[in-house]
Amino acid sequence: MTPEERGTICRFIAHLARAGLAASLYALRHPQTVKQIDAAHALLQETLPGNGEVNLMRIEADLFLEGRPLPRDQYLERFVRSLKEHRISQVTIGRDVEPAELESLVRMIARKTGGKVESSGHLRFSTEEVEIEATPVAEEEPPIRSFTDIPERMMTQLVDTFDACTKHEPLDLSSIVAVVSGFIAAFRKEANPFLALVPLRQMDEYTFTHSIDVCVLNLAQGVSLGFEGQLLHDIGIAAMLHDIGKLFVPKEVLQKPGELDDAEWAFMRQHTVKGAEYLLNNPGIPRLAVLSAYEHHMRFDLSGYPKPPAGWQLNLASQITMVSDCFDAMRTRRVYKDVVDFGRVAGRMLEISGTMLNPSLTLNFINLLKKMGEQL
Ligand SMILES: [Fe+2]
Numbered sequence: 001m002t003p004e005e006r007g008t009i010c011r012f013i014a015h016l017a018r019a020g021l022a023a024s025l026y027a028l029r030h031p032q033t034v035k036q037i038d039a040a041h042a043l044l045q046e047t048l049p050g051n052g053e054v055n056l057m058r059i060e061a062d063l064f065l066e067g068r069p070l071p072r073d074q075y076l077e078r079f080v081r082s083l084k085e086h087r088i089s090q091v092t093i094g095r096d097v098e099p100a101e102l103e104s105l106v107r108m109i110a111r112k113t114g115g116k117v118e119s120s121g122h123l124r125f126s127t128e129e130v131e132i133e134a135t136p137v138a139e140e141e142p143p144i145r146s147f148t149d150i151p152e153r154m155m156t157q158l159v160d161t162f163d164a165c166t167k168h169e170p171l172d173l174s175s176i177v178a179v180v181s182g183f184i185a186a187f188r189k190e191a192n193p194f195l196a197l198v199p200l201r202q203m204d205e206y207t208f209t210h211s212i213d214v215c216v217l218n219l220a221q222g223v224s225l226g227f228e229g230q231l232l233h234d235i236g237i238a239a240m241l242h243d244i245g246k247l248f249v250p251k252e253v254l255q256k257p258g259e260l261d262d263a264e265w266a267f268m269r270q271h272t273v274k275g276a277e278y279l280l281n282n283p284g285i286p287r288l289a290v291l292s293a294y295e296h297h298m299r300f301d302l303s304g305y306p307k308p309p310a311g312w313q314l315n316l317a318s319q320i321t322m323v324s325d326c327f328d329a330m331r332t333r334r335v336y337k338d339v340v341d342f343g344r345v346a347g348r349m350l351e352i353s354g355t356m357l358n359p360s361l362t363l364n365f366i367n368l369l370k371k372m373g374e375q376l
């Protein structure tokens with residue numbers, strides 16, 4: 001979408017917000033309200049190509065169009081606030097939307113919905129799920145002390161889950177929850193998380209094995225920081241899902257041994273937005289997982305991607321995931337031949353703490369590595 005087209009979508013939202021204001025002051029059929037709805041409708045028809053649609057994604061107080069936040073103004077903020085009140089995480093509006101369908105958005109802004117909105121032919125809502133219920137922890141799950149400790153049945157389910165994601169099928173979280181619980185059960189009993197990392201010779205399915213590694217490392221950090229219960233679980237699940245968007249990147253790009261060209265990089269960078277979008281569309285996914293998928297390449301100094309608006313506050317789970325992600329990438333290197341030793345990795349991580357990585361989390365991680373590394 002061009003900057004002009006993005007500007008038009010902002011004006012479309014402004015008309016809706018004004019219509020919402022008019023509807024709350026007067027009535028839904030008041031000429032002021034109708035005029036604003038008609039203006040919004042006309043703008044969409046002008047901007048979008050035949051059977052095109054606009055997809056708006058909400059993450060907390062920001063609204064994203066094609067992975068980039070729209071500039072905030074009073075109208076956008078009002079619109080986002082009403083989405084939040086209705087727990088809506090995405091709105092997809094088709095070019096052929098009827099003014100009568102836009103009215104439901106206006107009613108939502110005017111707080112005249114009784115808290116409920118429903119999708120219609122050209123207007124679809126995705127709602128964010130209530131936090132997942134506390135998952136049964138540890139007791140029934142056998143502790144998983146290493147990658148090879150993962151029972152075959154569990155491993156098959158996990159592989160099936162990742163396969164289903166590749167096909168954009170609904171995500172069944174149960175195998176991921178089971179593996180996370182198994183790791184937590186082991187690490188609580190003093191198992192060494194660094195021994196649980198996937199052996200390098202088994203790194204062929206990189207996104208899958210890398211996700212397991214990042215999970216192990218996130219849990220190791222979480223335990224060392226004193227996290228427990230649901231939060232610790234969610235940090236593990238967030239790690240398992242942080243790169244899920246890579247499953248939507250063409251294999252030729254993902255597994256290309258040489259340097260990526262500009263177009264390939266653009267594809268690769270989309271894995272954050274695509275992953276977050278996919279997770280938002282699935283029920284029961286912890287918010288921390290959506291945020292980590294979206295933010296894990298933003299870097300501590302926000303110089304990464306996707307580019308956040310000024311003043312963006314990175315979630316702690318995303319920053320923990322960045323540390324684990326970075327360590328695992330250095331440990332394995334993309335071509336898996338030249339393995340760097342832990343000491344050198346720690347040195348390199350210190351160099352990039354404060355720019356790429358959160359300095360306190362980096363120090364904590366290196367201490368953990370030193371302590372556990374002695375036992376390897
Ligand atoms: Fe990533």
Ligand SMILES: [Fe+2]
Pocket residue numbers: 210214242243325
């Ligand atoms: Fe990653």
